[in-house]
Amino acid sequence: MEKSLAVGTQGELFEEWLELRNGCLCCSVKDNGVKAIENLMKKKGKFDYILLETTGLADPGPVASIFWMDKELGSDVFLDGIVTVIDAKHGTQKLNEKPEEGYFSSTVRQVALGDFIILNKKDLVTPPDLESVYKTIRSINQCAEVEVTEYCRVSLDKILDLKAYDGLQSSRLKQISEETEKLNSFASSHLDQSVGTISLQLPTPLDKKSLEDFLQKILWEDREDSAMDNRHEIWRLKGLVLLTQEGAPPVPTMIQGVNDTYELTALNPNEVPQDAEPLSSRIVLIGRNLKENEFTKILTSTIK
Numbered sequence: 001m002e003k004s005l006a007v008g009t010q011g012e013l014f015e016e017w018l019e020l021r022n023g024c025l026c027c028s029v030k031d032n033g034v035k036a037i038e039n040l041m042k043k044k045g046k047f048d049y050i051l052l053e054t055t056g057l058a059d060p061g062p063v064a065s066i067f068w069m070d071k072e073l074g075s076d077v078f079l080d081g082i083v084t085v086i087d088a089k090h091g092t093q094k095l096n097e098k099p100e101e102g103y104f105s106s107t108v109r110q111v112a113l114g115d116f117i118i119l120n121k122k123d124l125v126t127p128p129d130l131e132s133v134y135k136t137i138r139s140i141n142q143c144a145e146v147e148v149t150e151y152c153r154v155s156l157d158k159i160l161d162l163k164a165y166d167g168l169q170s171s172r173l174k175q176i177s178e179e180t181e182k183l184n185s186f187a188s189s190h191l192d193q194s195v196g197t198i199s200l201q202l203p204t205p206l207d208k209k210s211l212e213d214f215l216q217k218i219l220w221e222d223r224e225d226s227a228m229d230n231r232h233e234i235w236r237l238k239g240l241v242l243l244t245q246e247g248a249p250p251v252p253t254m255i256q257g258v259n260d261t262y263e264l265t266a267l268n269p270n271e272v273p274q275d276a277e278p279l280s281s282r283i284v285l286i287g288r289n290l291k292e293n294e295f296t297k298i299l300t301s302t303i304k
């Protein structure tokens with residue numbers, strides 16, 4: 001299978017074909033997609049930015065993992081963020097489709113994993129319908145910024161250089177947590193309420209081993225025990241925690257996760273904005289069947 005890329009030099013655009021030997025990009029193993037782009041960069045020189053447009057039916061999770069994980073391999077390609085476009089006219093119907101055998105429509109996953117969501121075609125719907133689809137998006141994903149547009153007119157500054165996987169401000173995380181709590185105290189508007197966002201406060205500071213035990217339990221172990229329909233699935237995870245270290249002050253550490261992969265990155269304390277209050281450790285989770293009390297129980301049993 002091949003995939004075309006639009007490549008531009010000095011204002012001129014032309015198509016470049018990438019050969020993907022192992023099927024399409026979203027089903028192929030990591031190396032094919034990344035290597036194809038790296039080869040292209042060797043031929044054409046480094047790009048300022050790569051915008052990868054998936055088909056409307058793609059699940060962004062595996063594609064995100066391909067480019068996100070490759071950072072470890074010293075690649076020049078890294079994942080900046082996921083931008084999702086939702087059609088205001090048909091979005092509500094797509095977002096409310098019942099999951100089949102536990103699998104959600106890719107539209108729900110695209111909203112859940114979006115770091116910036118463009119709610120487009122506002123001119124084709126009434127204000128109440130626009131409000132309804134907006135609320136549905138928010139009830140799934142409370143972390144992403146949502147911009148309502150016509151013809152997807154949006155400032156490029158908003159969708160480029162998102163740094164959604166390598167920068168997280170404690171003030172933004174706190175704001176997300178507060179919004180999450182507020183929103184979760186009202187009934188969410190989408191019909192299937194099993195997909196949503198929750199936030200958890202973790203003890204501060206905490207040690208790395210306890211944190212990793214907790215993350216591995218919620219991402220890998222505990223969900224395998226429960227029945228398919230009820231088990232939780234974490235699709236996206238973000239967090240900022242204060243980790244203890246021997247003989248030195250605790251280190252602010254960022255947690256990022258997609259599906260069952262996560263990464264901890266120690267931040268330079270000087271880069272962490274000094275909030276009015278001391279940094280508290282919290283994580284935000286997006287996925288299905290996320291129950292705060294279930295996670296709190298796991299937290300209590302894991303973090304002593």
Ligand SMILES: Nc1nc2c(ncn2[C@@H]2O[C@H](COP(=O)(O)OP(=O)(O)OP(=O)(O)O)[C@@H](O)[C@H]2O)c(=O)[nH]1
Nearest residue numbers: 054055056087120121122123124149150151152153
């Ligand atoms: N009225 C109105 N029409 C729009 C808007 N945005 C796009 N369109 C039109 O809708 C039609 C279909 O475009 P899209 O919905 O963007 O579809 P697409 O992105 O080409 O399709 P896929 O990439 O295959 O999903 C085109 O004729 C666009 O001009 C909008 O905000 N308002």
